[in-house]
Amino acid sequence: MQAKDFNNLVLLEHDEFERRLDKIRAAMAEQQMPAMLVSDNANKYYLTGRVYAGYAYIPIEGEVIFFVRRPVELQGDGVVYIRKPEEIAESISLNVPEAIGMELDILPYSSVSRMKAVFPESELQNASAVMRHVRAVKTPVEIEMIRRSGVKHVHVYSRIPHLYQAGMTDMELQVEIERVSRLEGCLGQFRISGDSMELYMGNVLVGDNADAPSPYDFAMGGAGLDPSLPVGANDSTIKPGNTVMVDMNGNYDGYMTDMTRVFALGDIDPLALKAHQCSLDIHRELTSMMRPGTPAKDLYARAEEIVRERELHPYYMGHRQHAGFIGHGVGIEINELPVIAPRSRDIIAEGNVIALEPKFVIPHTGAVGIENTYAVHADHVECLTAAPEEISYFDV
Amino acid sequence: MQAKDFNNLVLLEHDEFERRLDKIRAAMAEQQMPAMLVSDNANKYYLTGRVYAGYAYIPIEGEVIFFVRRPVELQGDGVVYIRKPEEIAESISLNVPEAIGMELDILPYSSVSRMKAVFPESELQNASAVMRHVRAVKTPVEIEMIRRSGVKHVHVYSRIPHLYQAGMTDMELQVEIERVSRLEGCLGQFRISGDSMELYMGNVLVGDNADAPSPYDFAMGGAGLDPSLPVGANDSTIKPGNTVMVDMNGNYDGYMTDMTRVFALGDIDPLALKAHQCSLDIHRELTSMMRPGTPAKDLYARAEEIVRERELHPYYMGHRQHAGFIGHGVGIEINELPVIAPRSRDIIAEGNVIALEPKFVIPHTGAVGIENTYAVHADHVECLTAAPEEISYFDV
Numbered sequence: 001m002q003a004k005d006f007n008n009l010v011l012l013e014h015d016e017f018e019r020r021l022d023k024i025r026a027a028m029a030e031q032q033m034p035a036m037l038v039s040d041n042a043n044k045y046y047l048t049g050r051v052y053a054g055y056a057y058i059p060i061e062g063e064v065i066f067f068v069r070r071p072v073e074l075q076g077d078g079v080v081y082i083r084k085p086e087e088i089a090e091s092i093s094l095n096v097p098e099a100i101g102m103e104l105d106i107l108p109y110s111s112v113s114r115m116k117a118v119f120p121e122s123e124l125q126n127a128s129a130v131m132r133h134v135r136a137v138k139t140p141v142e143i144e145m146i147r148r149s150g151v152k153h154v155h156v157y158s159r160i161p162h163l164y165q166a167g168m169t170d171m172e173l174q175v176e177i178e179r180v181s182r183l184e185g186c187l188g189q190f191r192i193s194g195d196s197m198e199l200y201m202g203n204v205l206v207g208d209n210a211d212a213p214s215p216y217d218f219a220m221g222g223a224g225l226d227p228s229l230p231v232g233a234n235d236s237t238i239k240p241g242n243t244v245m246v247d248m249n250g251n252y253d254g255y256m257t258d259m260t261r262v263f264a265l266g267d268i269d270p271l272a273l274k275a276h277q278c279s280l281d282i283h284r285e286l287t288s289m290m291r292p293g294t295p296a297k298d299l300y301a302r303a304e305e306i307v308r309e310r311e312l313h314p315y316y317m318g319h320r321q322h323a324g325f326i327g328h329g330v331g332i333e334i335n336e337l338p339v340i341a342p343r344s345r346d347i348i349a350e351g352n353v354i355a356l357e358p359k360f361v362i363p364h365t366g367a368v369g370i371e372n373t374y375a376v377h378a379d380h381v382e383c384l385t386a387a388p389e390e391i392s393y394f395d396v
Numbered sequence: 397m398q399a400k401d402f403n404n405l406v407l408l409e410h411d412e413f414e415r416r417l418d419k420i421r422a423a424m425a426e427q428q429m430p431a432m433l434v435s436d437n438a439n440k441y442y443l444t445g446r447v448y449a450g451y452a453y454i455p456i457e458g459e460v461i462f463f464v465r466r467p468v469e470l471q472g473d474g475v476v477y478i479r480k481p482e483e484i485a486e487s488i489s490l491n492v493p494e495a496i497g498m499e500l501d502i503l504p505y506s507s508v509s510r511m512k513a514v515f516p517e518s519e520l521q522n523a524s525a526v527m528r529h530v531r532a533v534k535t536p537v538e539i540e541m542i543r544r545s546g547v548k549h550v551h552v553y554s555r556i557p558h559l560y561q562a563g564m565t566d567m568e569l570q571v572e573i574e575r576v577s578r579l580e581g582c583l584g585q586f587r588i589s590g591d592s593m594e595l596y597m598g599n600v601l602v603g604d605n606a607d608a609p610s611p612y613d614f615a616m617g618g619a620g621l622d623p624s625l626p627v628g629a630n631d632s633t634i635k636p637g638n639t640v641m642v643d644m645n646g647n648y649d650g651y652m653t654d655m656t657r658v659f660a661l662g663d664i665d666p667l668a669l670k671a672h673q674c675s676l677d678i679h680r681e682l683t684s685m686m687r688p689g690t691p692a693k694d695l696y697a698r699a700e701e702i703v704r705e706r707e708l709h710p711y712y713m714g715h716r717q718h719a720g721f722i723g724h725g726v727g728i729e730i731n732e733l734p735v736i737a738p739r740s741r742d743i744i745a746e747g748n749v750i751a752l753e754p755k756f757v758i759p760h761t762g763a764v765g766i767e768n769t770y771a772v773h774a775d776h777v778e779c780l781t782a783a784p785e786e787i788s789y790f791d792v
Contacts, residue, residue: 053611054611179572225581
């Protein structure tokens with residue numbers, strides 16, 4: 001995927017760069033946005049294949065200008081080094097756009113105000129939605145990167161049963177999974193759009209800790225180790241009759257898979273087995289529906305129907321606290337479009353990569369259900385996290 | 397530090413909560429800010445001792461109102477559950493402030509616009525600077541939490557020589573340090589104000605990788621494993637003559653220490669030894685100057701003077717790319733006030749906790765120099781990362 005010279009600012013192959021730029025410009029045209037100034041790391045990475053400090057100025061016609069603060073020594077067409085954003089004005093002065101799109105859902109208010117002053121004549125538009133919609137539909141190159149992350153992610157999960165040792169806590173097991181993930185090449189970085197969601201390397205939820213309500217908008221919670229980061233493992237010892245839900249970071253190359261599997265120690269409550277089977281059945285049903293043109297909310301509704309038929313709704317997506325979605329786009333960030341939620345307006349499209357996570361919390365047992373990441377193709381859905389889906393039992 | 401009932405929204409002891417609130421209100425009075433709506437996780441954690449989803453409304457007089465979206469089941473004075481920010485208006489309606497402070501340097505433009513609509517009559521003010529200044533001066537309870545993180549951080553570093561094995565890469569060593577850190581209780585979360593700085597768990601820099609320019613505004617760079625996260629270890633094998641600079645996450649309880657030590661394999665360039673000694677001497681000199689009332693820029697200038705006297709400036713704070721600061725406040729976040737930089741306007745104050753990191757990059761050898769975290773008291777400076785400062789040699 002990468003150009004040969006690492007000093008080139010744009011690391012994408014020429015065709016891939018042009019393909020992404022065309023997609024961005026098509027979306028800009030739809031929103032009547034004559035120019036866009038991109039500064040979010042995820043969006044710059046999408047456009048260029050690298051993270052750098054600075055901006056990308058994308059006019060709907062003409063050359064892209066890359067305004068770079070750091071690192072030193074980058075080269076290529078359109079690269080302009082700046083020390084402060086005000087220097088952008090000089091390069092744009094001959095061609096001031098009528099309106100300028102900035103990432104208003106991501107950029108701090110002060111940064112937008114400062115950048116807007118560089119374009120005093122231009123109307124301010126919101127580039128966040130444009131970039132979110134563009135990035136929701138992956139190129140084949142992007143899907144291949146997610147596929148590669150998936151292969152490593154699956155490999156790491158295959159080693160989990162061997163990492164368990166009698167008497168372990170959730171955190172002790174999580175640390176060993178983190179180690180294996182990192183040695184497999186996991187980058188660790190867990191990109192979430194919006195800065196109020198925090199999580200370190202993923203979640204291992206054991207027993208009733210799965211039912212501890214968290215402030216964060218993840219599907220499952222957990223009390224965490226400390227009130228400064230109230231999510232995930234809380235030093236619970238893994239006991240017979242517990243499930244262990246593993247939902248660990250799958251970012252191996254800048255693009256992530258999202259994947260959850262369940263392990264258990266000894267026999268577990270038949271209700272948990274029933275709920276786990278329900279999750280598998282929902283996956284089967286939704287992947288058969290997940291074709292270009294399907295409204296995302298129909299997927300949510302169908303899943304809920306299945307859950308209610310089986311009378312599992314008190315446990316669905318949490319017990320004391322319920323999550324409001326069962327799936328989400330995934331790629332550079334963990335919370336991309338489409339969102340599989342009751343009032344979602346998203347329509348499934350070819351090129352979407354979607355993590356489905358119908359899960360249940362069974363009191364006194366723990367969390368069950370799986371999460372897979374799927375690529376949506378024209379006439380089928382490809383599972384990018386193909387690993388055994390049944391509950392895996394630790395050796396007692 | 398924590399109240400007994402974990403369901404209480406405010407986990408701080410009553411006196412500590414009042415102390416922090418008084419400090420915030422004194423700063424608000426100075427800025428003529430009649431009310432503040434806090435939504436940043438770090439600021440909510442400062443005020444309450446926990447992270448929750450929602451807002452804290454702080455009028456300069458009267459009761460604080462905690463508007464909570466998640467988690468469920470929190471209790472206490474002033475707790476009001478809301479589903480969306482617009483519901484805040486109802487609780488405030490009898491007492492609309494003339495102006496409302498929001499964290500404009502952190503909150504996305506769209507969020508500020510949405511929240512501002514809740515206060516249509518109120519002038520918008522910037523709460524970011526207020527909270528940054530308040531948090532720059534720690535309470536004794538906060539210093540004690542940083543001190544505790546420091547003890548664990550030091551303990552982890554003491555094990556590093558035992559983790560090294562012949563033939564290791566930077567990343568292999570880093571993964572073993574990460575594991576030991578996590579088992580010691582490291583929370584992993586690396587809070588940085590502003591969302592364009594990214595780093596996973598810290599940096600292990602070996603040999604010339606220390607000289608690879610990074611886009612991020614850290615003191616040292618590193619190429620990283622992938623252009624999506626271009627910082628830190630890059631799979632360099634640790635070779636004789638290399639230094640290994642370790643600067644790993646020190647967040648063990650919501651408050652962090654920042655600490656760097658240097659290891660080496662075999663004999664290293666005498667220039668590197670000289671530069672390391674220079675770093676130690678700068679620490680000694682600056683901690684003797686770091687008293688309440690000292691301008692931060694004087695510390696920077698004095699360090700630079702020492703470096704120039706010894707003709708080490710080509711290597712100081714980087715070689716191909718130079719960092720523009722040699723120290724920073726640390727606490728809940730890694731980039732707090734004061735900043736030790738040439739044009740800093742900050743004045744050292746009692747209660748500051750400051751990480752000093754005069755470092756050097758020596759071509760073909762690697763990075764040298766140490767980082768310690770210091771608490772500033774009325775008449776002395778306390779080192780919160782007290783560990784041997786000399787270069788530690790791995791067994792060949």
